[in-house]
Amino acid sequence: MRCRVNLASPLWKYSGNQAEFEIEGDTVRQVLSRLEEEAPGMKDILTGPLRDAIRIYLNNDDIEMLEKMDTAIKAGDELYISPVLTGG
Amino acid sequence: MNTRVCDTSEQNRYTRQMMLPNWGKTAQQRLKDATVLIAGAGGLGSPNAFYLACAGVGHLKICDDDVVELSNLNRQILHTSQRIGQNKAASAQTTIAALNPYVTVTVVATQITADNVSALLEDVDVVVDCLDNLQTRLLLNRQAHRQTIPMVHGSIYGMEGRVAFINPPHTPCLQCLAGKAFDDGTFPAVGAAVGVIGSLQALEVVKYITGCGRNLTHTILAWDGFHNRFQMLTFNTKADCDVCGPRQPENAK
Numbered sequence A: 001m002r003c004r005v006n007l008a009s010p011l012w013k014y015s016g017n018q019a020e021f022e023i024e025g026d027t028v029r030q031v032l033s034r035l036e037e038e039a040p041g042m043k044d045i046l047t048g049p050l051r052d053a054i055r056i057y058l059n060n061d062d063i064e065m066l067e068k069m070d071t072a073i074k075a076g077d078e079l080y081i082s083p084v085l086t087g088g
Numbered sequence B: 001m002n003t004r005v006c007d008t009s010e011q012n013r014y015t016r017q018m019m020l021p022n023w024g025k026t027a028q029q030r031l032k033d034a035t036v037l038i039a040g041a042g043g044l045g046s047p048n049a050f051y052l053a054c055a056g057v058g059h060l061k062i063c064d065d066d067v068v069e070l071s072n073l074n075r076q077i078l079h080t081s082q083r084i085g086q087n088k089a090a091s092a093q094t095t096i097a098a099l100n101p102y103v104t105v106t107v108v109a110t111q112i113t114a115d116n117v118s119a120l121l122e123d124v125d126v127v128v129d130c131l132d133n134l135q136t137r138l139l140l141n142r143q144a145h146r147q148t149i150p151m152v153h154g155s156i157y158g159m160e161g162r163v164a165f166i167n168p169p170h171t172p173c174l175q176c177l178a179g180k181a182f183d184d185g186t187f188p189a190v191g192a193a194v195g196v197i198g199s200l201q202a203l204e205v206v207k208y209i210t211g212c213g214r215n216l217t218h219t220i221l222a223w224d225g226f227h228n229r230f231q232m233l234t235f236n237t238k239a240d241c242d243v244c245g246p247r248q249p250e251n252a253k
């Protein structure tokens, strides 16, 4: 299934300055692993030391409340990846 | 304990908001009787201080230990070029006194620490989190939870931001959301974007005090000003949250 992935702006410096991706995958895990292939700079965030600093939302729901990385993707779904913002 | 909003010139000031259904004199008096802590008199603290003062919140406690710098002035509209080097909370008091003489401002020119945070929250009805680092935000969150004081969280990065209304013990808290800090260094900030988020925070405070409207609970409003997107993200209590989680002994029913 084709899924849109939107990145919050603090992540752009890891994604080669790209804010939006269109990625095929059946689960969140598959989509994120293909995202890492397309944007290798995202490795620290998706599977590396910064993983605990971000949250992943599928259609605005935190995937921790769904099936986490095994959550199934439907056509037209949107993943949103964001750290907690701390600036004020 | 406070005086009534009876002075004609004071009441005239609030005419346009008192026109709202369910506002009137009662809600206006609630604002006058309220004490709001504005934690941080920077980018987010600026619109909060302006809008809470002109809405008629009777007592603003404004806390910031920093001084005004030239590079603050692209977004921190409480301050002026003439006040570079002055303490930000004191500068805020000067600005607010000129805007609305019916508001009492208490200047707290110290850093928020584990030692002073409980005294800072004493007699406060609502706290607005306008801080610029995760550590102090979490400290404030923890103590607000202990003292069951609602906290309006706001945060920004560049042209995007977040708002959430935390109402202990009924809602998730900031600790539920924050794992580890992502990037706590110097962050980009556009003044108008900080204005959007700070104004949304101020409106949450006004709604809470007046009872008009519904607060943004169990949801994080994520605003992306780069792409003009508003998202309502789910915000859930983390079972093992060491502030508000059900497994904490002090939270046991």
Ligand SMILES: [Zn+2]
Residues within 6 Å of the ligand: B172, B173, B174, B175, B176, B177, B237, B238, B241, B242, B243, B244, B245
């Ligand atoms: Zn919590």
